[in-house]
Amino acid sequence: MANTGYDKHLENGEIGPPPINERKLLTKIDIHLLPCLCFMYMITFLDRVNIGNAAVLGMRDDLGLKSGMKYNAALMIFFIPYILFEIPSNILLKKLSPHVWLTFCTFGFGLVLTFQGLVQSWSTLMATRFFLGMFEAGMLPGCVYLLGMWYKRSEGQKRYSFFASSVILAGAFGGLLASAIGKMDGMRGYRGWRWVFIVEGCATCFMAIVNFFVIPDFPEDCKWINEREFAFLRGKLAAETGRLTDTAKLGWREILGVFRDWKILVGGFMFFGQAVAVYGYAFFAPTIIHAYGYGEIKTQLYSIPPWAAAYGCSLACACLSDYFRHRYLFTLIPMLVGIAGFGILLSVRDTAHHNLQYAALHLLTSGCFSAGPIFLCWFGMNLGGHRRRMVGTAWQIGFGNVGGIVATYSFLEKDAPLYRNGYIIGLSFSCFSAAMATLYLFGVWRENKMRERIRAQGMVEVTPEDEERLGDLAITYRYAY
Structure with missing residues (x-):
């Protein structure tokens, strides 16, 4: 990438400061932003789904969750506060600053997870899962x-995928960590599954304290970029994120006004379908693999390779998506791979083909987990302005996680060992997600064409204040697809 910036000649004829090196500035932003966010999100997802590892290590027997749907209810209760607090949380993040709010949330769920290792009944497990979701x-x-306020759309996909792939690393690392912690069974009188929660919860609290000092805020609030670098960022990102100011009004009228755009709703629907497949596997992978006849520790180790395959596929899709500057096909193709994995699992009619079933799990994870980061980047980076991006991204993720509720009841004990109903549900919602992505593609393509026709008919004057207020609804804005 060539250097960009400005050469300013002073009135006395001297040459002004050298141009901003954009590649160097991007690297500086990446170093400050990506490692801490990725590690924090990896721990977040690990703390959310490690209940699946704990279930295989004896939690269901100790808490009386072996029969009925108490275990599924414990998974489901997490999503109620998780969904309700998405938009309010983003508003608080903007008001309090990211490093304060994200640190508070991280320390909170780390503390709750530690207490989850001490529960003695189903009711106390339900309480800790509720507060974990909150x-x-x-x-x-x-x-x-936060990521969307630092990068242009053409710069975003690799970084979004690198960030979102932390989920995949969490799944792989979770199995490896659980296999090691499981060997602590009996230490200090605690079962191995309890140590999974206690160790990971304490590690999360420690990470939260460290992150308070390293999590960056929005560009306009950061002290590690100088005035020239901020001026450069402000000009570069103005067309996509607004003017990097705090002037956006955030009343309930403005928040609800975002939902007048039907594309906002579709963005939530396409992530919703994908979330059913993702959470279905994330929560029940150890249970599915355990049904193949492996022991408790071996099950944890066998859960790692499908996650590793998904990680490689996700990064490959992200790089190709950025290279071709296209999003839609790189959501559709991975979803088709995931659908193929579900199809193979449904075609197996007995329990004697474990190798084929295990191979199909690699297709399922590679497809479904690769599409998610592109959904987030495509939709989130298409939203312009602080207000629409703040509300729109929270809506997409909040409503999308309703799919997590569906997923918690997809794999029931009575359906073991083939879990056909769970695979049918995952397949159906994957198809739904692909259909919603196609509808969203049509919507943004139609909007772009309509705006081009309006601009061709005559000059349309749009002030910077209008662009800030309207965001991606401004007539000058063009959506990516």
């Missing part, structure tokens, strides 16, 4: 919103 509600929408 504290985790702000993490993903807050991080996605």
Whole structure:
């Protein structure tokens, strides 16, 4: 990438400061932003789904969750506060600053997870899962919103995928970590599954304290970029994120006004369908693999390779999407790969083909987990202005996580060992997600064409204040697809 910036000649004829090196500035932003957000999100997702590892290590027996749907209810209760607090959390993030709010949330769910290792009954497990969902509600929408305020759309996909792939690393690392912690069974009188929660919860609290000092805020609030760098960023991002100011009004009228745009609703629907498949696997992967006849520790280790395959596929899709500067096909193709994995699992009629089933899990994870980051980037980066991006990203993730509620009841104990109903549900919602992505593509393509016709008919004057107020609804704005 060539250097860009400005050469300013002073009145006395001297040459002004050298131009901003855009590549160097991007690297500086990446170093400050990506490692802490990725690690924080990895821990967030690990703390959310490690209940699946704990279930295989004896939690269901100890708490009386072996029969009925108490275990599924414990998974489901997490999503109620998680969904309700998404938009309010993003508003608080903007008011309090990211490093304060995200640190508070991280420390909160780390503390709750530690207490989850001490529960003695189903009712206390339900309580800890509820508060875990409440504290985790702000993490993903807050991080996605923050990322969107630092990068252009053409710069975003690799970084979004690198960030979102933390989920995949969490799944792989979770199995490895659970296999190691599971060997602590009996230490200090605690079962191995309890140590999974206690160790990971304490590690999360420690990470929260560190992150208070390293999480960056919005560009207009950061002290590690100088005035020239900020001026450069402000000019570069103005067309996509607004003018990087705090002038956007945030009353309930403005928040509800965002939902008058039907594309906002479709963005939530397409992430909703994908979330059913993702959470279905994330919560029940150890249970599914355990049904193949492996022991408790071996099950944790066998859960790692499908996550590793998904990680490689996700990064490959992100790089190709950025290279071709196209999003839609790189959501559709991975979803078709995931659908193929569901199809193979449904075609298996007995329990004797474990190798084929295990291979199909690699297709399922590679497809479904690769599409998610592109959904987030495509929709989130298409929203212009602080207000629409703040509300829109929180809505997409909040409503999308309703899919998590569906997923918690997809794999029931009575359907073991083939879990055909769970695979049918995952397949159906994957198809739904692909259909919603196609509808969104049509919507943004139609909007672009309409705006081009209006501009061709005559000059349309749009002031910077109008662009800030309207965001991506401004007639000068063009959506990416």
